Amino acid sequence: MRLLRAELRKLDRPLLYGVTFASALFCVLLAVTGASNARQGAQEAVPIPSCATMGVQEGPPCTAAQKRMRVRITVLRMRHLAIATHTAAQLNPAAAGAETAGLMASLPGVLALSLLAGGHIGGEWSGRTLKSVLTACGHRWRVLAAKLVSLWLAGAALIGACWAALAVAGPVLVRAYRLPDPHETVAEAVRWSGAQAGRALLVLAVFSAVSLLAAVVTRSTIGTTATTAGTFIVMLALAALPGTGRWTPATWVQGWMGFAAGQGSITALPDNFWSRFITAGGAEPGRLFGLTGLAATFLACATVAVVLFRSADVT
Amino acid sequence: MRTPRGGLFTVGAMRVIRCEGLTKRYGSTVAVDGLDLAVDAGQVFGFLGPNGSGKTTTMRMLLGLIAPTAGRAWVNERRLPDPDGLSRVGAMIEEPAFYPWMTGRRNLKVLALHGPPPARPDAVGAALERVGLSAVAGRKVKAYSQGMRQRLGLAAALLRDPALLVLDEPTNGMDPAGIREFRALLRALADDGMTVFVSSHLLAEVEQVCDRVAVMNRGRLVEQGRVAGLAAARQRVRVVLDAADRDAARGLLAGRPVRTDGPRTLLVEGADGREINAILGRAGVWARQIRVEHPGLEEAFLRLTVTEEETDATAPR
Numbered sequence: 001m002r003l004l005r006a007e008l009r010k011l012d013r014p015l016l017y018g019v020t021f022a023s024a025l026f027c028v029l030l031a032v033t034g035a036s037n038a039r040q041g042a043q044e045a046v047p048i049p050s051c052a053t054m055g056v057q058e059g060p061p062c063t064a065a066q067k068r069m070r071v072r073i074t075v076l077r078m079r080h081l082a083i084a085t086h087t088a089a090q091l092n093p094a095a096a097g098a099e100t101a102g103l104m105a106s107l108p109g110v111l112a113l114s115l116l117a118g119g120h121i122g123g124e125w126s127g128r129t130l131k132s133v134l135t136a137c138g139h140r141w142r143v144l145a146a147k148l149v150s151l152w153l154a155g156a157a158l159i160g161a162c163w164a165a166l167a168v169a170g171p172v173l174v175r176a177y178r179l180p181d182p183h184e185t186v187a188e189a190v191r192w193s194g195a196q197a198g199r200a201l202l203v204l205a206v207f208s209a210v211s212l213l214a215a216v217v218t219r220s221t222i223g224t225t226a227t228t229a230g231t232f233i234v235m236l237a238l239a240a241l242p243g244t245g246r247w248t249p250a251t252w253v254q255g256w257m258g259f260a261a262g263q264g265s266i267t268a269l270p271d272n273f274w275s276r277f278i279t280a281g282g283a284e285p286g287r288l289f290g291l292t293g294l295a296a297t298f299l300a301c302a303t304v305a306v307v308l309f310r311s312a313d314v315t
Numbered sequence: 316m317r318t319p320r321g322g323l324f325t326v327g328a329m330r331v332i333r334c335e336g337l338t339k340r341y342g343s344t345v346a347v348d349g350l351d352l353a354v355d356a357g358q359v360f361g362f363l364g365p366n367g368s369g370k371t372t373t374m375r376m377l378l379g380l381i382a383p384t385a386g387r388a389w390v391n392e393r394r395l396p397d398p399d400g401l402s403r404v405g406a407m408i409e410e411p412a413f414y415p416w417m418t419g420r421r422n423l424k425v426l427a428l429h430g431p432p433p434a435r436p437d438a439v440g441a442a443l444e445r446v447g448l449s450a451v452a453g454r455k456v457k458a459y460s461q462g463m464r465q466r467l468g469l470a471a472a473l474l475r476d477p478a479l480l481v482l483d484e485p486t487n488g489m490d491p492a493g494i495r496e497f498r499a500l501l502r503a504l505a506d507d508g509m510t511v512f513v514s515s516h517l518l519a520e521v522e523q524v525c526d527r528v529a530v531m532n533r534g535r536l537v538e539q540g541r542v543a544g545l546a547a548a549r550q551r552v553r554v555v556l557d558a559a560d561r562d563a564a565r566g567l568l569a570g571r572p573v574r575t576d577g578p579r580t581l582l583v584e585g586a587d588g589r590e591i592n593a594i595l596g597r598a599g600v601w602a603r604q605i606r607v608e609h610p611g612l613e614e615a616f617l618r619l620t621v622t623e624e625e626t627d628a629t630a631p632r
Contacts, residue, residue: 002428002429002432003428003429005428006425006426006428006429009421009424009425009428010414010417010425013414013416013417014416127412127414127415128409128410128412129412129413129414131375131378131380131408131412132411132412132413132426132471133426133429134378134379134380135378135379135380135401135404135406135408136401136426136429136430136471136474137398137401137429137430138379138396138397138398138399138400138401139398140398143429311382313375313380313381313382314375314380314381315375315380315381
């Protein structure tokens with residue numbers, strides 16, 4: 001616990017505050033765009049086209065065609081209204097946790113944790129402070145464990161900070177863009193947020209473990225950041241391949257978080273930046289498959305990092 | 316356990332550092348080659364050698380930062396690698412590094428959280444006081460000069476009242492006053508029973524503060540002993556002759572470590588003045604002057620570490 005306290009004190013630095021501010025700002029700006037998109041869709045008045053526009057002779061054929069168009073437009077409006085309602089639900093202060101959890105468990109979270117891991121873990125090599133740490137504490141695995149847990153806690157704090165930012169901004173945006181009332185109970189919203197945030201914590205643990213391994217291998221700030229971000233981008237690219245898709249951590253994250261696949265994940269206010277890169281073809285991995293895969297990835301990365309670090313020369 | 320200053324190995328004294336055949340190779344390069352070393356408790360032990368001689372590599376091996384390729388080592392009578400053995404070791408290797416966004420005091424507080432808690436509740440304040448940094452402890456480290464960082468590194472090494480202090484070039488960047496204070500501090504620490512294992516390029520400092528020294532060259536230990544003994548054992552005889560007699564005298568002294576020092580002077584290493592006088596006198600070669608010199612640690616160090624080729628190339632003819 002003393003080591004963890006030390007690592008948490010090291011995180012009290014401008015880098016953490018900068019990344020937190022940038023993440024919160026990103027979430028709020030995304031919410032502004034999402035609310036604007038939803039409003040535009042809901043407000044869009046689509047006129048019934050004239051017979052001439054449709055190229056149909058006036059009379060019963062045109063009346064029938066206009067009737068069909070009216071039904072189509074009504075369905076479209078209902079869909080836009082549903083999207084606006086869903087966006088309003090996402091921006092509910094209690095439900096905003098699900099939105100932020102989804103974002104932090106996808107590419108924005110990867111980038112944020114890569115930056116933090118670069119400074120917090122890789123920086124011990126680049127700043128040459130690691131030798132001071134190891135001469136004070138020779139138990140290398142404990143040092144790594146404290147690093148891993150502190151980075152994971154920083155990720156959890158990011159979710160909290162972004163949730164807080166959206167909780168403040170969400171109601172303002174719903175009112176400003178006059179989005180419809182979703183009639184969502186607080187209990188439902190909290191349950192959804194809690195479930196997604198809980199699942200995101202496992203994903204953040206995997207991101208942290210990959211960062212830890214990247215730091216041990218590259219031994220530098222830039223190397224850690226670039227390798228962590230690059231690893232997940234490569235995983236997303238591999239997930240799009242028909243043969244390997246099911247067996248990549250990217251797909252396991254999708255399955256565990258319940259992200260909609262492919263284009264289905266692109267909505268007025270996206271709840272993740274991850275599964276849009278994964279094609280919808282083939283069977284989606286279920287939650288259990290995702291959980292198993294992510295747990296195995298976490299254990300493998302943490303174990304390899306400890307094994308490498310225990311025998312590594314620190315110069 | 317306290318050992319009298321300047322004492323030889325005391326019977327039953329605790330060996331704070333012991334190495335047997337300690338070796339570190341990087342590919343085909345041998346950084347440290349079969350080092351045998353013993354440091355008793357309570358000494359200030361100087362670890363000397365030119366750049367690249369293997370001093371820092373040895374220190375890193377003793378601190379568990381790098382793994383030896385071969386050989387064994389003990390620190391505080393615990394066989395390495397032993398993570399718990401470091402709990403009574405304070406160290407500063409090369410230029411000390413700190414977290415620049417923190418103050419000096421906060422850096423020490425964070426370092427104090429690594430490893431077992433210091434015995435004293437205000438260990439951080441005491442360490443800062445001891446190295447004379449209390450006044451600037453609230454400043455961020457990024458604003459510290461190199462000398463201040465060196466002092467902070469020393470404070471970090473002293474946090475847990477260690478039994479062994481390992482310092483690698485600790486006076487780098489310090490001003491003369493700082494070096495003087497540092498010298499006094501090392502002596503005070505040794506008088507308190509702490510063993511100090513220190514490497515330095517400042518041989519005059521080492522000569523003044525160390526009880527014993529070991530000299531490394533090209534990864535090998537070339538000499539080990541008391542500072543005074545090392546310099547005295549290496550006394551030399553300066554023989555000043557007429558220029559015409561120089562070559563004849565050199566021939567008479569063949570087989571001894573003799574070298575020329577100008578057109579009229581010979582230097583005979585580790586020799587006795589009376590004996591040299593007698594050899595030359597018997598052959599009718601009369602010296603104008605024969606003087607026994609004790610060149611000091613610096614000369615002894617250079618003689619031990621400068622290769623024969625380098626000597627030949629630089630010695631005046």
